[in-house]
Amino acid sequence: MIRTHRLTPYLFVAPMIALLIFIFGYPIVRIFEFSFKQVRGIDGPWVGLRNYELVLNQPLFGEAVMHNLQLLLAVPILIFISLLVSVMLYERVAGWRLYRTIVFIPYILAVPIVAVVLKNVFQFNGPLNTALRSVGLDALALDWIGAPSVALWTVMMVIIWREAGFGIVLFLSRLLSLDEEILEAAELDGANWWQRLFRVILPQMRGVVEFYAVISVITMLAAVFSYIYMIGRGGPGTSTMVIELYIFNFLTRNSLPGVASAVSVMLFLASVVLIFILFRLRSNAMEADLA
Amino acid sequence: MTAIKRPYPTAAAVVRKNSKPPVTLGAIARHIVLLLAAAIALSPGYFMFTTAFKSQEEYIFNKIGVPSQVVFDNFRAAVVDNPFFQWMANSAILAIGAVMISTSVAALAAFAIARMRFPGRGFLLSLSTSLMVIPPVVMIVPLFVLYAQIGLMSTYHGAILIYAGLITPFSVFLLVSFFRTIPTEVIEAALIDGASPLGVLVRVVLPLSGPPLVTLFVVNALYVWNDLLIALIFLPRDEMRTLMVGISVFQGRYNNQIPLTMAGMILASAPMLILYILFQRYFIRGLVAGALKG
Numbered sequence: 267m268i269r270t271h272r273l274t275p276y277l278f279v280a281p282m283i284a285l286l287i288f289i290f291g292y293p294i295v296r297i298f299e300f301s302f303k304q305v306r307g308i309d310g311p312w313v314g315l316r317n318y319e320l321v322l323n324q325p326l327f328g329e330a331v332m333h334n335l336q337l338l339l340a341v342p343i344l345i346f347i348s349l350l351v352s353v354m355l356y357e358r359v360a361g362w363r364l365y366r367t368i369v370f371i372p373y374i375l376a377v378p379i380v381a382v383v384l385k386n387v388f389q390f391n392g393p394l395n396t397a398l399r400s401v402g403l404d405a406l407a408l409d410w411i412g413a414p415s416v417a418l419w420t421v422m423m424v425i426i427w428r429e430a431g432f433g434i435v436l437f438l439s440r441l442l443s444l445d446e447e448i449l450e451a452a453e454l455d456g457a458n459w460w461q462r463l464f465r466v467i468l469p470q471m472r473g474v475v476e477f478y479a480v481i482s483v484i485t486m487l488a489a490v491f492s493y494i495y496m497i498g499r500g501g502p503g504t505s506t507m508v509i510e511l512y513i514f515n516f517l518t519r520n521s522l523p524g525v526a527s528a529v530s531v532m533l534f535l536a537s538v539v540l541i542f543i544l545f546r547l548r549s550n551a552m553e554a555d556l557a
Numbered sequence: 558m559t560a561i562k563r564p565y566p567t568a569a570a571v572v573r574k575n576s577k578p579p580v581t582l583g584a585i586a587r588h589i590v591l592l593l594a595a596a597i598a599l600s601p602g603y604f605m606f607t608t609a610f611k612s613q614e615e616y617i618f619n620k621i622g623v624p625s626q627v628v629f630d631n632f633r634a635a636v637v638d639n640p641f642f643q644w645m646a647n648s649a650i651l652a653i654g655a656v657m658i659s660t661s662v663a664a665l666a667a668f669a670i671a672r673m674r675f676p677g678r679g680f681l682l683s684l685s686t687s688l689m690v691i692p693p694v695v696m697i698v699p700l701f702v703l704y705a706q707i708g709l710m711s712t713y714h715g716a717i718l719i720y721a722g723l724i725t726p727f728s729v730f731l732l733v734s735f736f737r738t739i740p741t742e743v744i745e746a747a748l749i750d751g752a753s754p755l756g757v758l759v760r761v762v763l764p765l766s767g768p769p770l771v772t773l774f775v776v777n778a779l780y781v782w783n784d785l786l787i788a789l790i791f792l793p794r795d796e797m798r799t800l801m802v803g804i805s806v807f808q809g810r811y812n813n814q815i816p817l818t819m820a821g822m823i824l825a826s827a828p829m830l831i832l833y834i835l836f837q838r839y840f841i842r843g844l845v846a847g848a849l850k851g
Contacts, residue, residue, distance in 0.1 A: 540690060
């Protein structure tokens with residue numbers, strides 16, 4: 267520890283505090299205030315719970331929330347794919363570094379680029395359906411983007427395609443830091459591949475998997491805007507409407523910041539719950555590491 | 558995060574090497590899974606590259622094959638009618654500006670939190686760290702109203718400030734955990750030589766902080782470069798469009814001209830793909846370290 271004048275540390279942290287208050291503190295206070303006001307332009311009269319009533323009574327909001335919840339299905343799929351591929355890579359098969367480079371490429375590409383390319387891949391008369399038809403799988407050649415019942419699942423596949431790259435590389439780096447002597451001891455004791463996987467490797471992966479699960483849940487609930495906006499702006503119809511786009515539309519298209527704030531408050535409270543879960547997991551993981 | 562390196566193979570490794578035949582069923586299964594994963598990861602790229610060199614007419618009847626005749630018209634049309642390089646320059650201005658501000662602010666704060674004793678430092682770190690999880694969309698409504706009021710809408714500095722704020726919790730988090738690992742003697746020695754705390758930070762600590770600074774640059778610049786939401790709302794003027802906003806406009810303009818669209822996507826993805834291939838190690842290490850530290 268450096269011994270300094272009593273006030274010096276505060277001078278060092280002051281710029282950070284100012285910046286965080288401006289970008290996080292001020293807006294978070296104001297969304298609560300705005301959510302009880304009918305804001306026109308920059309301010310407006312208090313209207314009590316009217317914004318919340320309006321939002322909660324609008325079927326579109328319920329639909330948007332449902333869509334975000336449906337996207338949560340991607341989380342176990344992402345974890346499964348990431349575990350499968352990272353464990354395969356950990357076995358150090360020939361060329362594992364090249365494989366790692368390749369599977370990480372989707373994550374390097376920006377979401378809007380990914381969305382535009384894959385949207386065209388999934389067009390009704392696009393390359394995917396052409397390939398499916400050419401091998402006689404006409405029944406699988408769905409209208410991936412244009413059919414309201416399919417579109418959200420197509421978005422989910424696009425999200426998985428890009429985000430899995432991060433999970434794989436994250437899990438692999440955890441695997442590479444495992445103590446190999448335990449594995450070798452298990453192998454000498456005659457444990458087969460499956461036993462080593464389930465009894466030795468996976469238990470040690472618990473912390474990183476839980477962490478990735480929480481991060482992915484946050485992504486599905488509150489960080490899919492770019493995918494949704496680029497693939498179909500919430501359409502066809504309202505079939506891919508999500509909470510973020512709902513806020514965006516109320517702010518920019520309908521110019522109703524009060525209503526947009528009511529939704530922001532609910533999303534904020536949901537993320538606070540997730541922060542608590544994340545902190546609990548982190549401290550558990552640290553205790554486990556120390557034990 | 559690297560494997561534990563040993564100068565000689567351990568007993569188990571020797572047993573493993575000698576007891577297994579070179580090709581096993583397990584090894585084949587492994588390669589099948591990995592080849593499949595690689596094929597899925599690469600196939601959209603294959604589609605993008607082959608389609609971009611096809612003529613509009615050829616694409617209608619040849620969706621998945623290689624182009625029978627390679628044409629460059631799509632690239633010419635994409636560049637001539639769309640200011641791709643202007644968009645990239647705008648994105649670069651925002652990314653560099655935000656990273657510079659955030660890194661400076663975070664370095665000062667992280668140094669105090671990691672190396673000075675003062676009431677509230679633990680609280681400050683947990684509060685800042687927990688902000689990493691707040692979705693940016695939560696903050697945009699009041700900032701939109703405020704920016705319209707004080708004239709920061711459609712300005713680079715206004716947008717840079719938002720990006721700098723959003724990436725700062727991560728910058729602080731990463732730098733605190735790194736600054737804690739710097740040996741106390743190094744800092745003490747500089748203080749005895751008469752350096753001020755700021756002098757120690759600038760002349761001693763930061764020169765030792767190469768790896769975390771590279772990580773911060775990769776993670777944060779990529780975040781700003783890839784963002785669509787903030788740029789869409791706070792930079793509505795045409796000449797200020799970022800690459801991501803430009804892509805959304807571009808896609809709408811050439812709805813049915815898929816080869817042209819793909820040529821545009823190649824141009825748009827080129828900067829990051831080239832950087833990734835050149836500095837792959839920093840990308841992987843940076844993005845993973847960002848998630849694992851702490």
